[in-house]
Amino acid sequence: MGVDYYKALQVDRSANDDDLKKAHRKLAMKWHPDKNPTNKKDDESKFKQVLSDPQKRALYDQYGEEGLKGNVPLPTAAGGASFFSSGDGPSPFRFNPTSADDLFAEIFGFSNPFGGGGSASASGGQRFSSRMFGDDMYASFGERGSVGGGSMHHHTVARKVDPIENKLPCSLEDLYKGTTKKMKISRETVDVSGKVMQTEEILTIGVKPGWKKGTKITFPEKGNEHPGVIPADLVFIINEKPHLVFTREGNDLIVTQKVSLADALIGYTVNLTTLDGRTLTIPVTNVIHPEYGEVVPKEGMPLQKDQTKKGNLILKFNVKFPARLSAEQKAGFKKLLG
Missing domain, CATH: 2.60.260.20 (Urease metallochaperone UreE, N-terminal domain)
Structure with missing residues (x-):
């Protein structure tokens, strides 16, 4: 495995970044040039640099110092042979812990498979764009219902x-x-x-x-x-439909009857057949004037939400006044009303 970086920094393998920084400061004093002419501080700094980088640290933890040098063994197939070699010698594959963009650049000649802008990568290749395979490779799966104008249609909800x-x-x-x-x-x-x-x-x-x-x-x-x-x-x-006798206003039923002036003054009895065939006899003893109304409770329409309850029946009157009065009639009314 080579040099034990953890041991050199005097930290545990589960050490975090803060632990590494503290160890670095402690050893920096120990490896001061005045006390150590051999200048081992350079080695200590290298150890910290590796362990502070998550990618390099993972590589070191798995493959040791040889892994940092690129000598990483390849995985083997079920038969024991390397997937990338002939199986009778060291693998030529070398791990290079570079960024994802650089990795795509090495393989495809351009970086950032989903990036935009179309700018060139460090290797000179054009960046991978989401529009490389058409106007929009994602939209081709959307509302158009086909890929690239092909025949793969998505399900349409019936209207x-x-x-x-x-x-x-x-x-x-x-x-x-x-x-x-x-x-x-x-x-x-x-x-x-x-x-x-x-x-x-x-x-x-x-x-x-x-x-x-x-x-x-x-x-x-x-x-x-x-x-x-x-x-x-x-x-x-x-x-x-309109009714010959009743008019509906909400849950109430309205009936208008014509009465003579005499009936309006001396009293009147209303005889009425209900919507369910019953006969109502309603005496009106009050003086009937044009704005008078007689209310008969619970003889209106059934309530839609509670059919055991009903609205009211409201009697309205149209008083018929005589077109003319004789002198004798006028004298009689004057005597009656005076």
Whole structure:
């Protein structure tokens, strides 16, 4: 193995950089020229220089002083012969602990396999560029889907077609009680052989009590099938049809009734058939004026989130005033209201 550098520096083989520096300072005093005419300090400095270099230190630890001189034995194959020699003599291979750039320069004539700039190396060769094999050897594996314009394509994610929306007309009775609607659709499908066929299908739509205008019911991928794309979702949107008696405002139901001036003044009874077929009799004893409203609790629409609860029924009135009054009628009203 030659000279033991660790022993010469008086340090352990596991010594770190700080240990080496301390040993160097200690021995520098010992090998001072005034005390040592033979000038062994040069040897000590060489030892420190080797052990302070991780690459040289690893080489020394594995092969000793001979390794630093380049006399490194080659690995042998299973049969015992060298991979780079004939097997009947010392290997001609010599290890040179140079940088990676210099190593590439020795082998290829240029350095830095992934560096940019295209500048020349110390050996005069052009630096290895990422663009040496085309515009961009990495981009050739990217979104273009082929290498160098070849036929190696990457997997493309199928695009989903935009949803197909259709209005679903519903009466106020449907939305009050809930109902089931059946819709017949016709669409294109693709069989196992790839043939496109026209098929018909019946879709069942369950309408829940309390659903509002604009509520959407989605049937995933019930649109036309075509190669290379994901079929569109089929979406039905609740469209509330106008009612002859009731108007909906959120969860409340509004009813407007016409009353005469006499009824407005002396009292009026509202008789009403509900959306679920019941008959309501609602007496109004207050004087009815144009802005008056009678509220009947819990006779409105079911709540969409809690169908056991309901909104209110609100009665509004349109008071019919007489076009003219006789003198006798005027006197009577004056006496009544005065």
